[in-house]
Amino acid sequence: MTIEHVRISLTLERLWQFSLQYYSVREVKEACLQLQNQFHGNVNLLLLLKWLDEQQVSFRDEDWHKVEECLGRSEALLHSFRELRRKAKVHLPDTLYRESLQFELQLEKQQQSDLVDCMNSLQLTNNQSEPLTLRYCRQLGGEHLFQAFSEPAPTQVNQ
Structure with missing residues (x-):
């Protein structure tokens, strides 16, 4: 079987709009927060x-590390700011x-921009195996959360 390389039109705005709409689904938001807070997922x-x-x-499997590396620039800053915001909540107007x-x-959004740049630098293929979201949940030890991500995203214009 030959692997066919594909090209996609991934832009920051496209991913951002998709994310806002998908994250607005209550079950998805809850599962995302659980993935983040209990399994240290991104x-x-x-x-x-x-x-x-x-x-x-x-x-490609060998590109997972590149994808995770591209988060490095923003992940520490985002995590630190999130913790500071949570602690300051009771003290802030x-x-x-x-x-x-x-x-x-x-x-x-900046972190998504980094991810888009990274994705656009990789060779992409048609996915012939299990969903990437399932692989990520399993990698973090939160495979049971995949159920919330298994449904198709709500349809949106300009996806």
Whole structure:
């Protein structure tokens, strides 16, 4: 069997809009937060993997480390800011807390930009095996969470 390389049109805006819509599903949001808080997973990576699953596209096994490395630049900063925001919540006025949430969203978007750049540098193929989201959940020890990600994403315009 030959592996056919595929090209996709992945942009930051496309991934961001997909993520906002997909994350708005209550079960998905809850599973994402559980993946993040209990299994130390990366929600942006999971959202990217779900987008790739929806396109039936994958990357080579040997490229997993490249994908995880591209998170390195932003993950420590995002994690530290998230912890600081959580601790400061009780001490901050509502408006300042909402501003801190908006800033965190900007950090999330920057991380997605890093992921998009990384993905666009890899050779992608048609996914002939299990979904990437299942592989990621299993890798983290949270395979049971995959159920929340197994349904197709809600359809959206300009996907």
